[in-house]
Amino acid sequence: MSEFPQPDITVTNKPFWDGLKNGELLFQECTNGHRWLPASDFCPECLSTFFEFKKASGKAKLISWVIYNTAHHRAFEKMVPYNVAIVQLDEGPRMITNIVCAKEELMPEMKLTLTIEERDGVFLPKFLAQ
Amino acid sequence: MSNLHQMSGKYVIAGIGQTAFGKLPGRSTISLNIEACKNALIDAGVEKNQVDALLVKTPTSAREFMYGQKLAAAMGMRPKIGGSWDQGGAANIALISNAMNAIEAGQCEIALVCYADNPKTGNRDHFSRPRGDDAVFGWFSTAAGYAMIQQRHIIEFGTKAEDFGIIAKAARRHGAENPNAQLRKAINIDSYLQSPMQIEPLRRDDCCLVSDGGAALVIMSATKARKLGIHHAIPILGLGQGQTSSDLTNRPSLTSTEAVVSGKTAFTMAGLKTKDIDVVQIYDCFTIAVMMTLEDYGFCPKGQFGSWAANGYLEIDGGLPFNTSGGLLSETGMPGLQLILEGVKQMRGTALLQVAQAKKCLISNQGGTMHTHGTLILGN
Numbered sequence: 001m002s003e004f005p006q007p008d009i010t011v012t013n014k015p016f017w018d019g020l021k022n023g024e025l026l027f028q029e030c031t032n033g034h035r036w037l038p039a040s041d042f043c044p045e046c047l048s049t050f051f052e053f054k055k056a057s058g059k060a061k062l063i064s065w066v067i068y069n070t071a072h073h074r075a076f077e078k079m080v081p082y083n084v085a086i087v088q089l090d091e092g093p094r095m096i097t098n099i100v101c102a103k104e105e106l107m108p109e110m111k112l113t114l115t116i117e118e119r120d121g122v123f124l125p126k127f128l129a130q
Numbered sequence: 131m132s133n134l135h136q137m138s139g140k141y142v143i144a145g146i147g148q149t150a151f152g153k154l155p156g157r158s159t160i161s162l163n164i165e166a167c168k169n170a171l172i173d174a175g176v177e178k179n180q181v182d183a184l185l186v187k188t189p190t191s192a193r194e195f196m197y198g199q200k201l202a203a204a205m206g207m208r209p210k211i212g213g214s215w216d217q218g219g220a221a222n223i224a225l226i227s228n229a230m231n232a233i234e235a236g237q238c239e240i241a242l243v244c245y246a247d248n249p250k251t252g253n254r255d256h257f258s259r260p261r262g263d264d265a266v267f268g269w270f271s272t273a274a275g276y277a278m279i280q281q282r283h284i285i286e287f288g289t290k291a292e293d294f295g296i297i298a299k300a301a302r303r304h305g306a307e308n309p310n311a312q313l314r315k316a317i318n319i320d321s322y323l324q325s326p327m328q329i330e331p332l333r334r335d336d337c338c339l340v341s342d343g344g345a346a347l348v349i350m351s352a353t354k355a356r357k358l359g360i361h362h363a364i365p366i367l368g369l370g371q372g373q374t375s376s377d378l379t380n381r382p383s384l385t386s387t388e389a390v391v392s393g394k395t396a397f398t399m400a401g402l403k404t405k406d407i408d409v410v411q412i413y414d415c416f417t418i419a420v421m422m423t424l425e426d427y428g429f430c431p432k433g434q435f436g437s438w439a440a441n442g443y444l445e446i447d448g449g450l451p452f453n454t455s456g457g458l459l460s461e462t463g464m465p466g467l468q469l470i471l472e473g474v475k476q477m478r479g480t481a482l483l484q485v486a487q488a489k490k491c492l493i494s495n496q497g498g499t500m501h502t503h504g505t506l507i508l509g510n
Contacts, residue, residue, distance in 0.1 A: 005265035013263070037379070038263070044380070064282035064384060067330035072258050072270035084269045086278060086379055094379035096264040103330075108285040122266055 004075045004120035013039035015053045020123035025114050026053040027093045037093040058114030059090040060127055067103050075120075087112055087127055098126045105129065134399045141230045142363035143508070144240075144355045145174025145348035146471045151462030152312040154342035155251045159189040160204050162246035162344035167205065170346035174360055176240060181348075183211040183241035185229055187221040190465060191249035191256045201244075211238050218497020219413055219465040220371065221245070223504025226470075227369050229349040239354060245467045246344025254340055273337060273416065275378055275499030277329040280418040282384040284331060287433030289421075291331070295322035296436070297417040298335045300444040301453045305460020307446075308482055312339050313460045336417040338458035345467035347474075364477045367490070368402065368507035370395025376501045387419070388503035389426035389494060396492075396505035404428050407507070408488040409476050410450060411469035413496045414457040423494050424452075427505075446483045454483045466495040470506060477508050 009017055016039045019026035029035045030043040030051040043051060065085035071077040083103060088094045099106060100115060112127035147169025149162050163186060171178055184207055186198050194200065198213035211232055215221050222245060229241035249257070258271045283289050299319060305311040317325075317335060325335040355363035372391030375381050397403065404427060412420045421435045429450065430438040444452040455461045455472040462468055473491040475481040490509035496502060 005260055007263040007266055038377070064278050064285065066274050066277040066281060066332075067327075068268060068270075068274070069327055069330065071268070073260070073265070073268070076268040079268065082268055084264075084267050084274065084278075086282075086384075096261075096267055096269050096379060098267050119266075124266055126267075 004122060005073060006122065012041050015039070017123070019053065019055070020116055020125055023116060025056040025058060025116075025125045027056055027089065027091060028052070029054050035092045037095050056089050056091055056114070059130070060087040060112040060114070062099065062106065062108065062110045062112060063088050063094065065099065065106055085127070095125070100126050100128050134395065135401055137230065137234070138367050138399050138401060139365040140352055141233065141349060141366045142352050142355045143347050143366065143470070143474050144350050144360045144363040145170040145176060146346070146474050147171070147173055148345040148468065148471060149246070149343050151310060151341050151343040151464055151468070153250050154248065157248060157342060159192055159246045159248055159344070160201055162248065162342065163201050163244050163346070164205055166246060166344035166346035167242050167244050170242065170244070170348050174348040175358065176348055178205065178207060181207065181240045181242050182209050183229060183232055183238040184209040185212065185225040185241055185243050186214045187225060187245035188214040188216040189247045190218070191247055191253055209238075211241070217502045219415065220495045220497040220502035220504040222467045222470060223369060223493075223495045223506050224371060226347065226349055226366065226506065227371065230366065230369070233349070233351055239350065241349040242346055243349055244344065244346035245465070247464060248342040250340050250342040252342070257340070271329065272499065273332055274329045276416040276418055277332045278378055279384050279422070279500065280331050280416070283418060283422065286385050289433070290436055291323055292319050293436035293439070294336055294417040294421065295319040296439045296444065297414065297420045298322050298459060300442070301414055301457040301459035303445055304454050304483055305456025308455050308461055311456040311461040312341055313456070332416065338415045339460070339463035341463040343462050343464040345464065345471055347467070347470065362478050364474050364508050365510065366506065367509045368396035368398075368400030368505070370399065370505045372503045374501060376498060378499060385422065387422045387426050387496065387500045389423045389496070389505065392503040392505040393427045396507050400507045402490065402507060407450070407490050407492045409454060409485045409491045410452050411454070411457070411473045411491065411493040412452055413466055413469065413494050414453055414459050415465070419496060419500060420452070422500070423496070427492070446485070451485050454481055454485065465497075469493050469495065473506070473508050477510055
């Protein structure tokens with residue numbers, strides 16, 4: 001059994017994780033034009049249930065980041081030091097992710113582009129410098 | 131005047147109690163809560179059978195179903211109103227508000243508000259747990275969320291590492307003078323800067339202690355306290371609360387806290403302004419929380435903390451003494467209630483590091499990763 005933490009795949013977020021398997025990062029948008037992540041059955045703004053999953057362009061900017069010098073889980077022991085970041089997609093929603101670069105290369109507001117990495121069967125949306 | 135201001139001074143903290151803080155092996159949270167409540171009742175001069183509300187904050191590291199009822203049973207109490215409330219570190223002030231409102235409505239007369247936890251000798255997995263599905267990115271632990279906020283503050287305002295050191299130095303100085311503090315070791319800015327990096331940009335000395343301990347308050351009306359002849363009851367002048375998204379990614383701003391909201395309510399209720407406050411007890415789980423809270427209350431211009439707080443402004447002999455018993459960084463990591471106890475002592479004039487002629491004390495409690503916030507203003 002994989003020791004890598006597995007996402008809790010639900011009816012609600014399955015399209016998001018399936019999208020990544022197909023090479024696409026999806027966010028949700030309701031008929032009132034509100035956009036969001038993470039996946040939800042209701043628009044967090046207007047509580048609408050009329051929404052669709054849309055493909056993100058993959059362009060984003062870096063909002064903030066942290067550097068882990070020790071791992072809190074065995075699956076990350078070989079990765080330290082590693083970063084975890086908040087990025088904002090060009091379409092608006094923000095998400096937690098990793099930037100695939102050394103910590104010295106991280107710059108505020110840097111332009112990013114999506115890269116999808118597979119680890120132990122989980123397809124992960126990460127970002128590279130543009 | 132609104133109903134808000136009419137509540138100002140109408141309720142009091144009539145008694146305070148606590149356990150020892152630090153490493154208390156073998157003590158359950160129920161046992162710690164009982165000791166703290168017993169001491170608060172003795173301090174108020176109230177018998178347990180006079181108490182008709184028992185409001186407890188859920189132990190952060192050891193949640194239990196129907197915890198409030200278990201505590202009541204262990205104390206041989208059958209309160210009319212009772213239960214446990216989960217709102218992270220802001221729950222203490224929420225429970226004071228709930229007690230005041232219930233008394234105002236005639237549902238009860240005397241309330242015990244308490245909290246105890248034992249993560250030091252018990253289980254501290256709660257604090258390093260994965261953050262939902264984002265664990266796939268290695269996103270673990272409570273500290274990481276504060277580190278993320280701190281990094282954004284550095285990006286937006288050019289905040290220097292030394293600025294955070296100012297906060298740690300003040301708390302540690304006060305803790306060093308408190309014989310009941312868990313960590314009694316003063317630091318200077320140089321030693322702060324040399325303390326090891328945790329989750330960057332957090333240094334070890336930015337992070338609060340992990341502690342076992344409990345504390346309790348007795349809440350009643352000022353009228354009731356007078357009738358019972360309780361002379362050291364401290365009036366609650368202002369109280370406010372606020373909450374934001376639990377997802378860091380879905381907050382309107384990473385560099386603003388709900389102190390903006392809870393502070394506005396509390397200052398309006400009290401009819402006071404920041405210049406009226408003599409001493410503050412600010413929730414210092416991480417130094418960034420203190421900086422942003424003081425900015426958001428309006429004590430300090432946003433992004434100018436370093437120059438505002440320079441020259442020991444937050445220390446006992448400074449302009450706005452902060453966390454005069456050491457706070458979460460030095461006295462005890464027990465989340466929040468100890469700050470209210472210290473506020474009460476300052477207003478009674480019985481604090482170990484007493485601020486001369488202090489008449490008004492502001493206390494900030496916050497929970498989660500700055501999700502929840504409570505502001506309390508005490509005074510004479």
